[in-house]
Amino acid sequence: MKLLIRNLNRATTEDQLKTLFLSYGSIQSCTLVLDKVTGASKGFGFVEMPDNGEAKKAMKSLNGTALDESIIRVKKAEDKASKE
Template identity: 65%
Template structure:
């Protein structure tokens, strides 16, 4: 299950984020979203966990938790909508 983590401190590293979620189970991937020009964190990221039950436990426990003075928000990440080709109006 892919989780969206928002309201992270800009100083939070991917390693810290991964460690936070690994206490609940296996983490498949973890990435912070960074500004392309400055390469600094935008304050949110994604964690992909192997087992849904572990992801749900992490979400329930960590949502609203104070991390480095920031109350983080954790929720299930929405799938990107697939782009539909534009139909010509007839």
């Protein structure tokens, strides 16, 4: 399951995000979305977890918690194809 993590502190790193989610299970991928010009974080990212049960537990537990002085929001990411 692919999770969208929003409201990240711009200083948060992929390693910090990965470490946070690893406590809930295995991670397939972890990506921060970066500005193409500056290379700075845009304040959101994605974590993919192969086990849906672990992903749901992480989403429920981490949504609304503090990370680097920001209250993060975690939800299931929508597929690009379903938006069109």
